Every structure is written in structure tokens, then in C-alpha cells.
Amino acid sequence: MEAHIVEWLNLLVRWGHMITGIAWIGASFYFIFLENNLNRTKNLREELAGNLWAVHGGGFYYLEKYKNSPQTIPKDLHWFKWEAYFTGLSGFALLCIVYYYNANAYMIDPSVMALTSTQAIGIGIGTIIGSWIVYDLMCKSSLVKQQKLFAMISFLLLVALTYGLTHLLSARAAYIHIGATIGIIMVLNVFFVIIPGQKIMVASAIKGEVPDPSYGQKALTRSIHNNYMTLPVLFIMISNHFPSTFGNENAWLVLAGIMLAGTAIRHWFNLRGKKITNYWLLPFASALLVSLVIYTKPESKAIEQLNTKKVSDMEIMQIINQHCISCHSSKPTSTVFSQAPKGLMFDNLNIILANKEKINAQTVNAQIMPLGNTTKMNEDERLKLGSWIEQNN
Ligand code: HEC
Structure with missing residues (x-):
């Protein structure tokens, strides 16, 4: 409850x-x-800094900005x-x-x-x-x-x-x-x-x-x-x-890149607003984002590391039972979640297979599931899960 x-x-x-x-x-x-x-x-009155006409939602709007404060401050002043x-x-x-x-x-x-x-x-x-x-x-x-x-x-x-x-x-x-x-x-x-x-x-x-x-x-x-x-x-x-952002090994670097790109894009818009054309900010931000896409690309080394030994469905069910089912099941036993998070219930193999891409992203690549690793999943189990997913691709 x-x-x-x-x-x-x-x-x-x-x-x-x-x-x-x-x-x-x-x-x-x-x-x-x-x-x-x-x-x-x-055509501006002396006291105005500017004005603007706009049309929106079926009506025309006319707005004036004062250079200084108006003669009298109106009673209904909106503050935002x-x-x-x-x-x-x-x-x-x-x-x-x-x-x-x-x-x-x-x-x-x-x-x-x-x-x-x-x-x-x-x-x-x-x-x-x-x-x-x-x-x-x-x-x-x-x-x-x-x-x-x-x-x-x-x-x-x-x-x-x-x-x-x-x-x-x-x-x-x-x-x-x-x-x-x-x-x-x-x-x-x-x-x-x-x-x-x-x-x-x-x-x-x-x-x-x-x-x-x-x-x-x-x-x-x-x-x-x-x-x-x-x-x-x-x-x-x-x-x-x-998960490929905060789940990256160098999550701080990924966020630094995204923040820089975001700020550069904002700056470009601000310059454009002032009618200043800038030629390098947008290409710079795009190049930065593309390099992040490449940098965060998941490595698929799971199979190699396991010497291509086949992982059985039984083994996977065991791993999932031990590490995921407490939250991701039709009846979670976790004290924190009474309903399966994101509606994901890994109660049978078909559902696990149907969600293998998501599971791979969260558990093998980014290693952000199990949440807070409360169920103490180890590296070997993650590799097994990864190889099994690759085998089933
Ligand atoms: C302690 C509870 C808990 C455990 C254990 C747990 N999860 Fe989760 N899982 C969550 C929560 C909470 C979310 C939703 C996270 C969010 O809000 O973004 C989630 C989300 C997910 C998602 C979906 C993410 C998305 O945004 O689509 C996947 C896939 C997933 N978990 C897989 C697993 C796997 C595989 C295991 C076991 C190896 C596991 N989880 C163990 C709590 C748990």
C-alpha cells in the first residue's frame, strides 16, 4: 500500500x-x-522602446515595451x-x-x-x-x-x-x-x-x-x-x-559533452535573435553530439570473453530469478515496488526474450540494473546474460 x-x-x-x-x-x-x-x-512614440504585432489562437495581439517605467504603474501588473x-x-x-x-x-x-x-x-x-x-x-x-x-x-x-x-x-x-x-x-x-x-x-x-x-x-x-x-x-x-549516457563508464564526460553542446546551441539561437550569423557553433555542437554517439557505442565483447561457450536458457532464468524478479514480476516481493517498474515482468522466457534489447542496454552495457545493484549481480552473470542475448539475436 x-x-x-x-x-x-x-x-x-x-x-x-x-x-x-x-x-x-x-x-x-x-x-x-x-x-x-x-x-x-x-513609428514609435517617444516613451516606447519597441512594439510588436502578433497573431495567435484566432486573435491579433499588440504589445508595447516602455523605455523606462510608465507614468502610472497599472494595478494589474503580471509578474511571472x-x-x-x-x-x-x-x-x-x-x-x-x-x-x-x-x-x-x-x-x-x-x-x-x-x-x-x-x-x-x-x-x-x-x-x-x-x-x-x-x-x-x-x-x-x-x-x-x-x-x-x-x-x-x-x-x-x-x-x-x-x-x-x-x-x-x-x-x-x-x-x-x-x-x-x-x-x-x-x-x-x-x-x-x-x-x-x-x-x-x-x-x-x-x-x-x-x-x-x-x-x-x-x-x-x-x-x-x-x-x-x-x-x-x-x-x-x-x-x-x-542509459547509454549516465550508464557510461565516464558518465561525467558524456554529460559535460551534452551540456557544452546544449549551451552552444542556445548561444547560436541568442546570436541569431540579435541578427548575428554564426557559422561554427551549430557544426561544433553537431560534431560534439556525433562524437558522443560514437563514444558511447556499446562494446559487444561478451561472447569472446566467454570463449563462445553456449549459455543455456535455464542459466538465464536462474540469473533473472535471482536478480530481477524481486521487482520485475507480476507480484514483486520488493518492499519498494508494489508493481513491476515500467510494467516489465520477467516471469517467463518469452517475455525476457521480447525485452532482450532493453535488458542488454540496462544490465550488460550500462550496468544500471538491478537498481542500485541491491541484488548484488556480478560481472560474470552480466557477461553470461550478454552472450545469451547475442546468441539469440
Ligand atoms: C530493486 C528493484 C529492481 C531490480 C532488482 C531490478 N530492476 Fe529493473 N527497474 C527498476 C526500476 C525502478 C525501473 C524504472 C527506472 C526508471 O524509472 O527509469 C526499472 C527499469 C528497468 C528496465 C526498463 C528501462 C526503460 O526505461 O525502459 C529494464 C529493461 C530493467 N529494469 C531490467 C532489469 C533487469 C534485467 C534486472 C535484473 C538483472 C532488473 N531490472 C532488476 C527496478 C528494479
């Missing part, structure tokens, strides 16, 4: 997280689009902050429901480091808080004025963090904590800098004063940082579906 409730909690919170996340990133993309496409020259806050809160809740609640299965990989649940959760939360502190200090230092250097140092720190986490936690927990770290930095940027900056702007506009431009400048800097973080963070949130 408990596992069933947790599954529904997971479902509802994840659903909410997706919805608020889409609303947040969607609004942020929309405002970038506006900035890039405002008419800033033709709850999307960000709820994305952050639901994301953290999800982290607790999926990862911290079942830390043994999801956070710890004894072959990486035999941590206790408390240690693993401590590392997770410590990473998020520590990273925010370092990032915020960097933003408050003079480093922030040198954009390129700032970007390079941030990226290197992030890669170092990824390297560190993949050597402490299970690979998927390491990935998701990098995602959570970036995501929470983005939310805290909104909470601590962007919205307070806007509040000061509005307050001084109401008093009829010219707002101190430094607040706007700081908010803009954080906004730009958030903009560059969107593509990497969105990949990480779906990374759990792709």
Missing part, C-alpha cells in the same frame, strides 16, 4: 513539475523572443514568478519522493561507493546548497563582468562537480543532482535577485523616481545565466531514460 501511495505521489508531483516547468521555460522563451523581435525603429517557484518546489519534492525516500535503491551504488542513506542524501542536498553559495559569490565578485571567463569557470566547476558526484553516488542520482543544482540556481536567481530587483524598480516608479539601474543590471545578468542553463537542465531531467 505504501509503495502504491508513493507511486501516486510521484505521478502527481511529476505531472505538476512538468506543467509548471513548461509554463516557466515557455514564458522565458517567449520574453526572449519578444526582446529579439520588437520593432524598435518604425509563481511558475519558477512551483517548478523549484515540485522539483525538490520529486527529488525527495523518488531519490531520498528510496535512497538505498536510487542514490547508492556500492560499486561506486558504499555510502549510507544519510550520507548519500547529505551529499545530494549539500551539493545543491554549496553550489548556490559558490555561484552567488561568483556573481557578486568582479568576475561577473568578464562574461567569457565567467562562463568558462562556471562550466569547469560544473564538470568537476559532475566528476565528483559520479564518483560518490549512483550514476542516475549524480546526473539528477547536477540537474537539480542547475534548476535550483535558476529558481533562486528569480527569488533572490530578479524579482527583488523588479520590486525595487516598481517601488521607485510609484514614487516617481528614476530607478537605480544597478538592480536592473543584476537581474538581467541572472536572467542571461538562466537562459544558458535551460537546454542542459532540460536534457538532464529526461536523462534517466537514456
Whole structure:
């Protein structure tokens, strides 16, 4: 029953997280689009920075951006902050429901480091808080004025963090904590800098004063940082579906490559928005992604290593029974899962055969199943499973 409730909690919170996340990133993309496409020259009133016509959903829209604040601040002023806050809160809740609640299965990989649940959760939360502190200090230092250097140092720190986490936690927990770290930095940027900056702007506009431009400048800097973080963070949130990324021996390197490609693509779009044509960013990102495809290619050495000895169906059933059935069965005995995860029930040979590609990806290549290796599957058993799958191809 408990596992069933947790599954529904997971479902509802994840659903909410997706919805608020889409609303947040969607609004942020929309405002970038506006900035890039405002008419800033033709037939503008003196007080305007730009305007824009659009057609959408069967209606025409007309929008104006002011150079400074308007004469009077309208009563109904939309802020766009709850999307960000709820994305952050639901994301953290999800982290607790999926990862911290079942830390043994999801956070710890004894072959990486035999941590206790408390240690693993401590590392997770410590990473998020520590990273925010370092990032915020960097933003408050003079480093922030040198954009390129700032970007390079941030990226290197992030890669170092990824390297560190993949050597402490299970690979998927390491990935998701990098995602959570970036995501929470983005939310805290909104909470601590962007919205307070806007509040000061509005307050001084109401008093009829010219707002101190430094607040706007700081908010803009954080906004730009958030903009560059969107593509990497969105990949990480779906990374759990792709065992060839986090299941790779050098999972940190794969993630570094993907983050770099994502940031380069974002940068290309930003330049294009400013009508600057760049010729190397997209080819660079594509080449990087193609080299990742090649780098993560699974090696099929299972048969060679076993001297082509035939593995029997009986042996495989035994391995699966011992290592998988506690979760992947019509009646799981696991205390964590009351229903077979992903509906995969390996109760008979035909089902195992039907899912052999997935099993190969998860258990032989990426070695991320059994989850947290709670059933202590060894290398020899993985090789046998791999050869048997190759024999049945
Ligand atoms: C402790 C429970 C547990 C054990 C034991 C376990 N699994 Fe899983 N398995 C899971 C969970 C949970 C998921 C879903 C992961 C996710 O949400 O991405 C999963 C997913 C999978 C998937 C599907 C992945 C996908 O995204 O399509 C395969 C294939 C798989 N397991 C194979 C195995 C094999 C083979 C074994 C035994 C060698 C095994 N599992 C042992 C819990 C377990």
C-alpha cells in the first residue's frame, strides 16, 4: 500500500513539475523572443522602446515595451514568478519522493561507493546548497563582468562537480543532482535577485523616481545565466531514460559533452535573435553530439570473453530469478515496488526474450540494473546474460 501511495505521489508531483516547468521555460522563451523581435525603429512614440504585432489562437495581439517605467504603474501588473517557484518546489519534492525516500535503491551504488542513506542524501542536498553559495559569490565578485571567463569557470566547476558526484553516488542520482543544482540556481536567481530587483524598480516608479539601474543590471545578468542553463537542465531531467549516457563508464564526460553542446546551441539561437550569423557553433555542437554517439557505442565483447561457450536458457532464468524478479514480476516481493517498474515482468522466457534489447542496454552495457545493484549481480552473470542475448539475436 505504501509503495502504491508513493507511486501516486510521484505521478502527481511529476505531472505538476512538468506543467509548471513548461509554463516557466515557455514564458522565458517567449520574453526572449519578444526582446529579439520588437520593432524598435518604425513609428514609435517617444516613451516606447519597441512594439510588436502578433497573431495567435484566432486573435491579433499588440504589445508595447516602455523605455523606462510608465507614468502610472497599472494595478494589474503580471509578474511571472509563481511558475519558477512551483517548478523549484515540485522539483525538490520529486527529488525527495523518488531519490531520498528510496535512497538505498536510487542514490547508492556500492560499486561506486558504499555510502549510507544519510550520507548519500547529505551529499545530494549539500551539493545543491554549496553550489548556490559558490555561484552567488561568483556573481557578486568582479568576475561577473568578464562574461567569457565567467562562463568558462562556471562550466569547469560544473564538470568537476559532475566528476565528483559520479564518483560518490549512483550514476542516475549524480546526473539528477547536477540537474537539480542547475534548476535550483535558476529558481533562486528569480527569488533572490530578479524579482527583488523588479520590486525595487516598481517601488521607485510609484514614487516617481528614476530607478537605480544597478538592480536592473543584476537581474538581467541572472536572467542571461538562466537562459544558458535551460537546454542542459532540460536534457538532464529526461536523462534517466537514456542509459547509454549516465550508464557510461565516464558518465561525467558524456554529460559535460551534452551540456557544452546544449549551451552552444542556445548561444547560436541568442546570436541569431540579435541578427548575428554564426557559422561554427551549430557544426561544433553537431560534431560534439556525433562524437558522443560514437563514444558511447556499446562494446559487444561478451561472447569472446566467454570463449563462445553456449549459455543455456535455464542459466538465464536462474540469473533473472535471482536478480530481477524481486521487482520485475507480476507480484514483486520488493518492499519498494508494489508493481513491476515500467510494467516489465520477467516471469517467463518469452517475455525476457521480447525485452532482450532493453535488458542488454540496462544490465550488460550500462550496468544500471538491478537498481542500485541491491541484488548484488556480478560481472560474470552480466557477461553470461550478454552472450545469451547475442546468441539469440
Ligand atoms: C530493486 C528493484 C529492481 C531490480 C532488482 C531490478 N530492476 Fe529493473 N527497474 C527498476 C526500476 C525502478 C525501473 C524504472 C527506472 C526508471 O524509472 O527509469 C526499472 C527499469 C528497468 C528496465 C526498463 C528501462 C526503460 O526505461 O525502459 C529494464 C529493461 C530493467 N529494469 C531490467 C532489469 C533487469 C534485467 C534486472 C535484473 C538483472 C532488473 N531490472 C532488476 C527496478 C528494479
